[in-house]
Amino acid sequence: MSSGKSGRSRLTPKGAATRARIVDAAAELIFQQGVARTTIEEVRDSAHVSNSQLYHYFEDKPALVRAVIERQTERAIGTQEEFDLSSLSGLREWRDFVVDHARDTDGRGGCPVGSLGAALAETEPEARALVAASFARWETSIMAGLLRMHELGGLAPEADPRQLALATLAALEGGLLLAQVQRDPEPLAAALDAMLTLITTLSSTTSAPFDH
Amino acid sequence: MSSGKSGRSRLTPKGAATRARIVDAAAELIFQQGVARTTIEEVRDSAHVSNSQLYHYFEDKPALVRAVIERQTERAIGTQEEFDLSSLSGLREWRDFVVDHARDTDGRGGCPVGSLGAALAETEPEARALVAASFARWETSIMAGLLRMHELGGLAPEADPRQLALATLAALEGGLLLAQVQRDPEPLAAALDAMLTLITTLSSTTSAPFDH
Numbered sequence: 206m207s208s209g210k211s212g213r214s215r216l217t218p219k220g221a222a223t224r225a226r227i228v229d230a231a232a233e234l235i236f237q238q239g240v241a242r243t244t245i246e247e248v249r250d251s252a253h254v255s256n257s258q259l260y261h262y263f264e265d266k267p268a269l270v271r272a273v274i275e276r277q278t279e280r281a282i283g284t285q286e287e288f289d290l291s292s293l294s295g296l297r298e299w300r301d302f303v304v305d306h307a308r309d310t311d312g313r314g315g316c317p318v319g320s321l322g323a324a325l326a327e328t329e330p331e332a333r334a335l336v337a338a339s340f341a342r343w344e345t346s347i348m349a350g351l352l353r354m355h356e357l358g359g360l361a362p363e364a365d366p367r368q369l370a371l372a373t374l375a376a377l378e379g380g381l382l383l384a385q386v387q388r389d390p391e392p393l394a395a396a397l398d399a400m401l402t403l404i405t406t407l408s409s410t411t412s413a414p415f416d417h
Numbered sequence: 418m419s420s421g422k423s424g425r426s427r428l429t430p431k432g433a434a435t436r437a438r439i440v441d442a443a444a445e446l447i448f449q450q451g452v453a454r455t456t457i458e459e460v461r462d463s464a465h466v467s468n469s470q471l472y473h474y475f476e477d478k479p480a481l482v483r484a485v486i487e488r489q490t491e492r493a494i495g496t497q498e499e500f501d502l503s504s505l506s507g508l509r510e511w512r513d514f515v516v517d518h519a520r521d522t523d524g525r526g527g528c529p530v531g532s533l534g535a536a537l538a539e540t541e542p543e544a545r546a547l548v549a550a551s552f553a554r555w556e557t558s559i560m561a562g563l564l565r566m567h568e569l570g571g572l573a574p575e576a577d578p579r580q581l582a583l584a585t586l587a588a589l590e591g592g593l594l595l596a597q598v599q600r601d602p603e604p605l606a607a608a609l610d611a612m613l614t615l616i617t618t619l620s621s622t623t624s625a626p627f628d629h
Binding site: 237241242313315320336340371372376379382383385386387392393399400402406 | 449450451453454525526527531532534535536538545548549581584587588589591592594595597598599600604607610611612614615618
């Protein structure tokens with residue numbers, strides 16, 4: 206299905222480095238100006254490769270875009286997994302990191318994964334399915350922290366870690382979109398703070414029960 | 418600044434109807450296939466107008482896109498204002514309406530306003546500013562309900578209606594994006610349910626105080 210993917214397993218170290226340079230260049234251009242505006246010629250020039258090198262790794266723009274989706278997903282989930290989401294303090298550190306980053310960048314580009322989803326959902330079914338899978342992986346990663354918190358007794362028994370993880374991912378995505386459009390990190394802060402307040406409420410229920 | 422806007426005040430009823438037909442056709446095409454893919458020729462054919470009619474109302478595609486942003490904003494806020502967000506039951510009715518709509522449409526198109534924001538934020542500064550103003554108006558509209566709830570004593574004194582409104586709008590936008598990409602209303606339901614649970618928690622604090 207994906208020539209870029211099947212080709213990758215047979216790459217030499219040098220080939221892998223060239224391929225990665227192309228994907229990095231494409232990811233950066235797409236993040237800055239959107240997928241619709243980014244041409245394969247711009248990617249070629251930005252990555253300092255020839256046409257034949259580029260087409261050796263990616264048969265067309267959709268194949269390159271799929272590689273960009275995979276790369277941005279790895280990066281987003283990797284960054285998030287540097288934080289321990291099984292504790293309130295870890296959740297707060299993650300919140301601060303995300304909000305500080307949006308402040309430093311004026312929200313430019315929005316979410317590298319979500320922006321691709323919004324741009325491709327109605328016209329590229331294969332890319333849409335890939336971003337859907339990215340979101341599912343991301344949700345699972347957030348849920349792992351909340352499940353652990355639940356198991357450790359840090360969340361009330363009635364709390365549903367899966368629903369909370371899904372709502373947290375939605376708060377992140379919506380907050381990043383509003384921060385991007387308004388060039389202001391405040392909506393992102395408000396969205397994540399609402400989830401932190403909710404999770405704190407659900408954790409304090411356990412630590413201070415009123416029923417005995 | 419906006420020729421479409423200044424021209425509108427001088428329109429005859431017939432001219433206003435033609436202009437509205439063009440904007441409706443453009444809004445529908447952009448919602449279905451995105452703003453990048455939609456050409457002015459498609460809009461012309463879909464609205465059954467001539468080139469000269471179309472360019473009489475809109476000097477170029479950006480002017481037409483600005484009119485679409487205004488129209489989608491009016492429609493989104495108008496729909497939301499059919500619900501009374503100053504009560505928990507009204508909030509729940511709104512939540513059910515939005516989630517049912519996403520279920521009926523498989524999430525297709527996402528948010529008509531947010532999708533335009535995501536598509537235009539990095540390349541069209543004027544359109545970005547217009548969508549930013551749309552989100553600010555939408556937030557104010559949600560906040561009006563929550564402020565009223567606060568004044569009526571339905572929200573705890575420490576609750577901040579503005580922050581809750583911003584978080585609710587972010588939950589809506591993120592939930593709609595996830596529902597669009599995953600073709601599943603569940604993330605939207607989880608996002609809005611999280612906000613409803615938080616608001617319910619903040620309202621039950623008032624109705625059942627533990628401090629005396």
